[in-house]
Amino acid sequence: MSEPSKLFKVTIDNITVEVEPGTTILMAARKIGGDVAPPTMCFYSKLKGSGGKCRTCLVEVSAGSTADPRPMPKLVASCRTNVMDGMIVKNITSERVLDARAGVVEFLLLNHPLDCPICDQAGECHLQDLGYEHGKAGTRYEFKRRTFEKEDIGPYIQLHMTRCILCYRCTYVADQLTNNRVHGVLERGDHAEISTYISKSIDSEFSGNMIDVCPVGALTDKTFRFKNRVWFTKPVDAHRDCPTCCGKVTLWQRGDDVLRVTARKDEWGEVQSYDGKPGWICNTCRFDKKHTADWVIEGPTKIDRHSVISQGHYVGLQQPKETVQAVMGGRAPKLLMDIHSVSDVNSVDISALPGPATSKTFDKKNQ
Ligand code: SF4
Numbered sequence: 587m588s589e590p591s592k593l594f595k596v597t598i599d600n601i602t603v604e605v606e607p608g609t610t611i612l613m614a615a616r617k618i619g620g621d622v623a624p625p626t627m628c629f630y631s632k633l634k635g636s637g638g639k640c641r642t643c644l645v646e647v648s649a650g651s652t653a654d655p656r657p658m659p660k661l662v663a664s665c666r667t668n669v670m671d672g673m674i675v676k677n678i679t680s681e682r683v684l685d686a687r688a689g690v691v692e693f694l695l696l697n698h699p700l701d702c703p704i705c706d707q708a709g710e711c712h713l714q715d716l717g718y719e720h721g722k723a724g725t726r727y728e729f730k731r732r733t734f735e736k737e738d739i740g741p742y743i744q745l746h747m748t749r750c751i752l753c754y755r756c757t758y759v760a761d762q763l764t765n766n767r768v769h770g771v772l773e774r775g776d777h778a779e780i781s782t783y784i785s786k787s788i789d790s791e792f793s794g795n796m797i798d799v800c801p802v803g804a805l806t807d808k809t810f811r812f813k814n815r816v817w818f819t820k821p822v823d824a825h826r827d828c829p830t831c832c833g834k835v836t837l838w839q840r841g842d843d844v845l846r847v848t849a850r851k852d853e854w855g856e857v858q859s860y861d862g863k864p865g866w867i868c869n870t871c872r873f874d875k876k877h878t879a880d881w882v883i884e885g886p887t888k889i890d891r892h893s894v895i896s897q898g899h900y901v902g903l904q905q906p907k908e909t910v911q912a913v914m915g916g917r918a919p920k921l922l923m924d925i926h927s928v929s930d931v932n933s934v935d936i937s938a939l940p941g942p943a944t945s946k947t948f949d950k951k952n953q
């Protein structure tokens with residue numbers, strides 16, 4: 587019988603953990619959990635070969651190993667660097683890391699539009715969270731951002747390439763979950779873009795999982811687009827006996843309406859695993875089963891209490907301690923300007939406007 591391999595001791599942000607040889611720094615940090623785990627925008631533990639693209643997960647190695655305790659001169663991508671016995675790593679305890687991460691966020695946002703108010707991913711966007719936690723308020727970028735036309739890739743998915751951060755996750759899903767990948771990264775460098783060759787549609791039964799792995803709003807569910815803001819919906823765990831996939835999903839409901847079906851996510855924002863296998867779901871479960879009667883409801887989904895989605899549902903709204911009145915020494919806030927009194931919006935003679943003629947004049951003051 588072969589002897590069990592000796593575990594490696596690694597210390598990350600002053601917390602020591604024992605892991606199998608061959609474990610990456612990132613997975614060791616996830617074992618500790620919380621803020622010690624570096625953020626990831628391209629690595630996805632359920633997709634082979636992912637990682638190494640975005641540099642969000644950079645960490646400082648201040649001692650390489652017990653045998654060779656020299657520090658590594660440059661920051662390293664934790665999703666692609668294996669631990670050594672006695673390694674000492676700094677993540678949130680390193681000024682260099684925090685500074686570099688702010689730089690990475692700035693790079694990721696160079697071309698990314700700031701259209702969160704109209705983006706379906708808002709509220710569950712990893713780039714939004716990353717920008718909030720590690721970004722800077724301004725940008726130094728002065729050039730025109732690159733923009734693309736929206737592209738329909740298949741009946742259910744819309745690609746909004748302008749928002750893509752080229753993490754490659756969706757191409758790994760297509761490679762590893764479908765029989766025939768028909769999309770990928772075309773061109774190189776500043777011209778690189780995700781596209782299907784001559785807009786060929788993606789019609790594999792598992793293509794919808796690309797939407798779940800996309801960390802931003804570049805790939806969106808056409809059956810859900812603009813239907814609702816995610817924080818107004820109520821996530822519920824449900825399952826069905828599906829012949830194609832695990833059938834374990836989250837239903838995103840508004841009242842009794844099922845607005846969207848997604849795979850269940852774990853604490854790292856990745857699909858949950860069942861019996862060691864990732865719980866990818868098929869397109870039938872995702873797009874065709876939009877009635878509660880199709881599902882066995884298990885109960886409310888546990889959402890991270892920091893998430894904007896949980897604010898309205900399970901942890902209760904936290905009122906800010908300071909109200910405007912408290913800040914103003916007890917005085918009630920006064921309306922400084924009534925926008926309608928300074929705009930002509932309510933005093934327009936619509937008979938003068940192009941379109942069907944009508945003699946009615948709207949004037950709010952006279953109503
Ligand atoms: S479309 Fe989304 S998942 Fe695909 S590379 Fe772009 S950001 Fe990543």
Ligand code: FES
Nearest residue numbers: 629638640641665
């Ligand atoms: S998560 Fe490690 S490089 Fe992107």
